[in-house]
Amino acid sequence: MTTTPALAARxxxxxxxxxxxxxxAVATIVFFLQHLVPGDPAQTxxxxxxxxxxxxxxxxxxxxxxxxxxxxxxxGNFLAGLVRGDLGESYTMKQPVTAIVGEQILPTLxxxxxxxxxxxxxxxGLTLLTAGRRGRLARLGASLEVVLAALPHxxxxxxxxVVVAVVLQWLPVVDDGPAGLILPALTLGIPLGxxxxxxxxxxxxxxxxxxxxxxxxxxxxxPAAVRWRQVLRHAALPGIALSGWGLGSLISGAVVVEVxxxxxxxxxxxxxxxxxxxxxxxxxxxxxxxxxxxxxxILSDLATVLVDxxxxxxxxxx
Amino acid sequence: MRRRTxxxxxxxxxxxxxLAACGSPAPAAELPPGTREGGELIFATDREPTxxxxxxxxxxxxxxxxxxxxxxxxxxRPDGSVVPWLAESWEISEDGLVYDFTLKQGVRFHDGEVxxxxxxxxxxxxxxxxxxxxxxALLYLSPYFVSAESLSEHVVRVTLKRPYSPLLTVLAQAxxxxxxxxAMARGLTENCALPVGTGPFKVVEWRRNQEVILERNDDYTxxxxxxxxxxxxxxxxxxxxxxxDNTARFGALRSGAVHAIFNLPPESVPTATADERxxxxxxxxxxxxxxxxxxxxxxxxxxxRVRRALVHAADAPGMVHSAYAGxxxxxxxxxxxxxxxxxxxxxxxxxxxxxxxxxLLDQAGWxxxxxxxxxxxxxxxxxxxxxxxxxxxxxPPADLTILQNFQAMQRRVGVEIRLLPVDAAxxxxxxxxxxxxxxxxxxxxxxxxxxxxxxxxxxTFEIDNGQNVSYAFDEELDQTLLDxxxxxxxxxxQELYSQAQQLLTDQAWHIPLYPxxxxxAIRSDLVEGIWIEPSEGEPVLHDAYLLRDGL
Numbered sequence: 027m028t029t030t031p032a033l034a035a036r037x038x039x040x041x042x043x044x045x046x047x048x049x050x051a052v053a054t055i056v057f058f059l060q061h062l063v064p065g066d067p068a069q070t071x072x073x074x075x076x077x078x079x080x081x082x083x084x085x086x087x088x089x090x091x092x093x094x095x096x097x098x099x100x101x102g103n104f105l106a107g108l109v110r111g112d113l114g115e116s117y118t119m120k121q122p123v124t125a126i127v128g129e130q131i132l133p134t135l136x137x138x139x140x141x142x143x144x145x146x147x148x149x150x151g152l153t154l155l156t157a158g159r160r161g162r163l164a165r166l167g168a169s170l171e172v173v174l175a176a177l178p179h180x181x182x183x184x185x186x187x188v189v190v191a192v193v194l195q196w197l198p199v200v201d202d203g204p205a206g207l208i209l210p211a212l213t214l215g216i217p218l219g220x221x222x223x224x225x226x227x228x229x230x231x232x233x234x235x236x237x238x239x240x241x242x243x244x245x246x247x248x249p250a251a252v253r254w255r256q257v258l259r260h261a262a263l264p265g266i267a268l269s270g271w272g273l274g275s276l277i278s279g280a281v282v283v284e285v286x287x288x289x290x291x292x293x294x295x296x297x298x299x300x301x302x303x304x305x306x307x308x309x310x311x312x313x314x315x316x317x318x319x320x321x322x323x324i325l326s327d328l329a330t331v332l333v334d335x336x337x338x339x340x341x342x343x344x
Numbered sequence: 345m346r347r348r349t350x351x352x353x354x355x356x357x358x359x360x361x362x363l364a365a366c367g368s369p370a371p372a373a374e375l376p377p378g379t380r381e382g383g384e385l386i387f388a389t390d391r392e393p394t395x396x397x398x399x400x401x402x403x404x405x406x407x408x409x410x411x412x413x414x415x416x417x418x419x420x421r422p423d424g425s426v427v428p429w430l431a432e433s434w435e436i437s438e439d440g441l442v443y444d445f446t447l448k449q450g451v452r453f454h455d456g457e458v459x460x461x462x463x464x465x466x467x468x469x470x471x472x473x474x475x476x477x478x479x480x481a482l483l484y485l486s487p488y489f490v491s492a493e494s495l496s497e498h499v500v501r502v503t504l505k506r507p508y509s510p511l512l513t514v515l516a517q518a519x520x521x522x523x524x525x526x527a528m529a530r531g532l533t534e535n536c537a538l539p540v541g542t543g544p545f546k547v548v549e550w551r552r553n554q555e556v557i558l559e560r561n562d563d564y565t566x567x568x569x570x571x572x573x574x575x576x577x578x579x580x581x582x583x584x585x586x587x588x589d590n591t592a593r594f595g596a597l598r599s600g601a602v603h604a605i606f607n608l609p610p611e612s613v614p615t616a617t618a619d620e621r622x623x624x625x626x627x628x629x630x631x632x633x634x635x636x637x638x639x640x641x642x643x644x645x646x647x648x649r650v651r652r653a654l655v656h657a658a659d660a661p662g663m664v665h666s667a668y669a670g671x672x673x674x675x676x677x678x679x680x681x682x683x684x685x686x687x688x689x690x691x692x693x694x695x696x697x698x699x700x701x702x703x704l705l706d707q708a709g710w711x712x713x714x715x716x717x718x719x720x721x722x723x724x725x726x727x728x729x730x731x732x733x734x735x736x737x738x739x740p741p742a743d744l745t746i747l748q749n750f751q752a753m754q755r756r757v758g759v760e761i762r763l764l765p766v767d768a769a770x771x772x773x774x775x776x777x778x779x780x781x782x783x784x785x786x787x788x789x790x791x792x793x794x795x796x797x798x799x800x801x802x803x804t805f806e807i808d809n810g811q812n813v814s815y816a817f818d819e820e821l822d823q824t825l826l827d828x829x830x831x832x833x834x835x836x837x838q839e840l841y842s843q844a845q846q847l848l849t850d851q852a853w854h855i856p857l858y859p860x861x862x863x864x865a866i867r868s869d870l871v872e873g874i875w876i877e878p879s880e881g882e883p884v885l886h887d888a889y890l891l892r893d894g895l
Contacts, residue, residue: 063767065770065772066773072401082474085474120533120536130552192598199595200592287589291553301735301767
């Protein structure tokens with residue numbers, strides 16, 4: 027709470043600089059990795075292994091995209107474009123990458139946000155209901171978490187799709203509105219929820235042994251209130267720290283889920299772009315994912331501070 | 345092998361029985377009863393094109409959607425004949441080198457431009473321009489095309505280097521849809537997103553990764569002669585959705601969220617058949633079937649006896665049956681039943697015969713055996729590499745089963761098949777490198793029997809772009825196919841194309857397995873009038889209408 031403006035500015039600058047460095051490293055690695063992939067991108071642009079473009083057509087493509095230039099020249103042009111904020115034009119979709127990513131990122135963010143909410147609701151619910159209880163309930167809760175955390179997205183997605191949408195017809199198979207978000211978000215959120223609940227439960231059970239629980243109970247607080255107000259606050263910390271990572275994993279999970287539910291989003295785009303060796307698009311999407319990671323980690327740091335008042339001092343003076 | 349497709353006579357379009365049943369609400373409840381007019385048709389397909397202008401690139405999904413907004417010069421019938429479309433009539437010179445097309449008058453593009461001879465010439469020029477990056481349309485034309493010129497306002501003359509009797513069927517494909525010259529002049533980027541034609545629907549918006557929105561062309565006057573009705577389409581709006589996932593696509597059909605789907609997944613065929621609300625339409629493409637191509641630059645495979653032995657040992661019908669459970673038929677000929685001039689004599693030229701296979705391999709000198717039981721010659725094991733795309737979208741599980749069956753069958757006669765899963769980029773690289781593979785699986789769709797020339801000729805061998813996968817040609821075969829292209833007499837064509845099938849069968853450069861099929865599944869309780877045209881198996885939605893009271 028005593029952070030001075032100068033300190034804050036320095037912290038912000040450091041964060042920004044390391045984010046920029048990270049993004050540059052990501053771009054460079056992706057650029058050279060993509061060039062290590064065998065195959066001729068011109069051939070790929072013209073339809074891949076199943077097409078038979080004549081040589082003149084291939085050459086027109088190579089010239090248009092500069093594949094005929096030395097690799098370092100291509101890298102230089104690419105970096106120069108990055109500095110200008112120009113991610114280039116997608117080889118396959120023939121649109122500026124920024125436009126494609128801009129259009130596709132929103133559905134993915136909606137999906138990941140909804141999934142994270144579901145995951146936390148599930149984790150908190152399971153923990154409050156079953157953690158630290160005696161007997162069967164705790165064992166049931168713990169086993170359920172293991173099962174949920176182990177569910178693969180592609181399986182869960184197809185099962186939900188077939189059972190809820192196709193057979194029961196409770197929800198639409200495809201829908202661009204909020205109803206269409208429910209099943210994909212459950213598919214992503216349930217396994218993460220199981221995972222977060224495992225972490226939260228451990229911490230919750232440890233915290234239950236702490237003296238402050240006994241003292242709160244002795245002051246006359248009800249056990250439920252103690253669990254909700256005090257113990258959960260402790261227990262949630264590791265989960266919050268993990269949520270930054272979780273958000274990243276949700277974006278990779280979105281790759282699968284967006285295909286199953288035919289949702290718009292950068293996951294689908296990334297798969298198509300990697301297969302097609304669409305370098306500008308791969309880099310564009312990778313960039314955005316890296317940026318989301320950076321942002322998510324900043325956010326989870328902030329959330330930790332919010333939940334744990336003790337950190338407000340130490341961080342302020344760091 | 346790009347997915348070029350065409351099918352066979354699919355005539356019987358939807359036997360549409362209108363079934364009440366099902367709880368889903370009638371989609372046309374708010375539409376006026378007793379008319380076919382109006383409403384929104386939702387069609388879902390698996391693959392999204394990378395460009396909506398089919399002159400660019402040339403992948404199958406482009407033709408399927410382009411058929412809805414582009415008209416071609418002619419339209420193909422299931423029997424292989426062609427009927428007028430944008431071209432009202434045509435004349436072919438005696439020597440087969442000059443085609444004069446007389447265009448329909450009074451046709452306008454969606455942007456108001458007039459369809460005239462100059463516009464058609466501009467289309468040929470765009471296809472031939474390397475900057476258009478055509479990999480299909482260009483290939484059909486480049487060996488033959490000299491020029492296109494306008495003789496008068498409505499007459500176009502196309503001149504060829506050498507006779508090419510399949511030209512008209514080739515031009516029927518949506519790859520050769522006629523676009524507005526003004527729109528093409530905007531450049532590839534814009535033309536890919538919003539191409540402009542004369543067709544029954546206009547492209548309004550392409551929401552990538554999701555759908556293309558099309559609206560009815562209310563001024564449509566240029567339906568092909570074989571359309572079920574003339575004049576504008578019945579439905580007011582058409583949504584062309586991309587649902588890649590098989591479960592989701594079929595689920596969307598069953599729940600009524602879409603009216604028809606392209607590519608009914610083979611595993612859903614039994615469910616679809618049992619569902620009274622769903623009718624299916626199958627179309628066998630005119631094509632070189634899905635086949636294992638044998639690379640004759642390999643020392644063992646350069647010997648015809650070894651190639652024939654592989655076919656005898658394979659039990660190809662059994663391989664196909666076990667993988668596709670009877671959903672796809674077996675085809676052992678060089679071309680499919682859907683191809684004009686198919687000759688049934690060569691349906692199964694080398695029946696399963698393990699003894700015969702062993703004899704042939706012995707004769708070829710592969711008489712030794714190594715410690716693993718594989719045949720050897722001069723200490724070298726008879727081992728063949730078969731790379732395939734590891735992406736299940738490219739190699740569906742059933743195709744992988746076929747490859748594994750093949751491996752197991754060849755093991756019985758002492759031939760080692762090494763299945764090598766590779767990523768798409770590696771496979772693309774392998775295509776042009778004969779030393780990197782010994783066997784490859786693939787197919788080639790094309791509306792004419794001339795497809796044999798595309799795959800197995802000296803000319804395509806010399807282009808060296810991987811089209812001639814077997815790296816083999818035969819002068820007699822080349823001459824036979826060139827003669828067939830030079831004559832317009834159907835009896836003579838049948839004779840020559842049969843001879844070509846005979847020659848290809850003798851060579852055993854490839855092991856054909858099953859013809860490419862397109863399967864539409866249609867909610868026949870909701871929509872009526874969808875049919876498949878035969879040049880590329882394109883679904884035609886101009887005649888489709890939503891069912892409602894009074895129909």
